[in-house]
Amino acid sequence: MRDLITVQGVVLSAMPVGEYDKRIVLLTRERGKISAFAKGARRMNSPFMAAANPFVFGSFTLYEGRTSYNLNQVTVTHHFVELAGMQPGIYYGYYFLELADYFGREGTDEREMMNLLYVTVKALLNPHIDDRLVRCVYELRMMEVQGLCPQISSCAVCDCTPDEQAPVYFSQQEHGMLCAACALGVRDAVRISRAAWYAMQYIVSVPMGKLYTFSVKEDVLQELEYHIHRYTSANTDRKFKSLQVLEMICS
Ligand SMILES: [Zn+2]
Numbered sequence: 419m420r421d422l423i424t425v426q427g428v429v430l431s432a433m434p435v436g437e438y439d440k441r442i443v444l445l446t447r448e449r450g451k452i453s454a455f456a457k458g459a460r461r462m463n464s465p466f467m468a469a470a471n472p473f474v475f476g477s478f479t480l481y482e483g484r485t486s487y488n489l490n491q492v493t494v495t496h497h498f499v500e501l502a503g504m505q506p507g508i509y510y511g512y513y514f515l516e517l518a519d520y521f522g523r524e525g526t527d528e529r530e531m532m533n534l535l536y537v538t539v540k541a542l543l544n545p546h547i548d549d550r551l552v553r554c555v556y557e558l559r560m561m562e563v564q565g566l567c568p569q570i571s572s573c574a575v576c577d578c579t580p581d582e583q584a585p586v587y588f589s590q591q592e593h594g595m596l597c598a599a600c601a602l603g604v605r606d607a608v609r610i611s612r613a614a615w616y617a618m619q620y621i622v623s624v625p626m627g628k629l630y631t632f633s634v635k636e637d638v639l640q641e642l643e644y645h646i647h648r649y650t651s652a653n654t655d656r657k658f659k660s661l662q663v664l665e666m667i668c669s
Pocket residue numbers: 573574575576577578596597598599600601
């Protein structure tokens with residue numbers, strides 16, 4: 419009998435293989451990002467029929483084959499099937515999975531990224547939270563989880579903390595917030611509102627469970643979108659297919 423292992427994870431993607439099978443990519447706590455072969459997952463009566471799909475969270479029992487893991491058993495904890503019927507929520511969801519796939523590595527503990535995905539998918543299902551804000555929060559917190567976070571609580575150049583009334587700026591080039599004096603010497607410094615600044619500080623520092631407990635006005639949301647989307651794109655080196663689809667649908 420081959421050795422079985424059980425991992426806690428989430429399905430990031432599922433690809434049909436042959437007539438009846440699937441290959442899934444899992445983000446897991448124990449083994450990082452791995453792929454597994456789900457034999458018979460496309461047969462009507464297969465126990466993997468519901469489990470071998472994107473957005474499924476659960477515990478996955480696998481055995482190690484010669485070239486890949488093979489799915490042996492799944493206990494689903496959350497499947498989020500209702501997301502499939504949500505427009506444009508589902509497209510945001512696919513982009514979030516693709517971004518997680520981009521950063522996922524084999525052999526690392528991906529617990530934080532899994533938690534981030536979990537609270538983010540739940541936020542997509544909540545009709546009271548704007549999907550555009552969910553995307554901003556997810557992207558910026560993902561940067562923090564990956565150690566790519568811009569410097570936000572103090573000036574990225576001189577490290578000062580501007581007082582209450584002082585204007586604050588954001589610079590892609592300097593990877594963070596700037597005080598007025600430092601902004602003078604930085605070409606791409608853009609003034610940002612206090613509300614946008616506070617929102618960014620909140621996003622990178624609160625416990626995961628509290629990420630989606632605030633809202634912002636439209637003008638602040640536009641500022642967050644402008645800076646965070648640009649920052650995410652500048653700090654990743656891939657064009658995300660799902661993002662292109664999302665932007666096509668939402669434009
Ligand atoms: Zn400064």
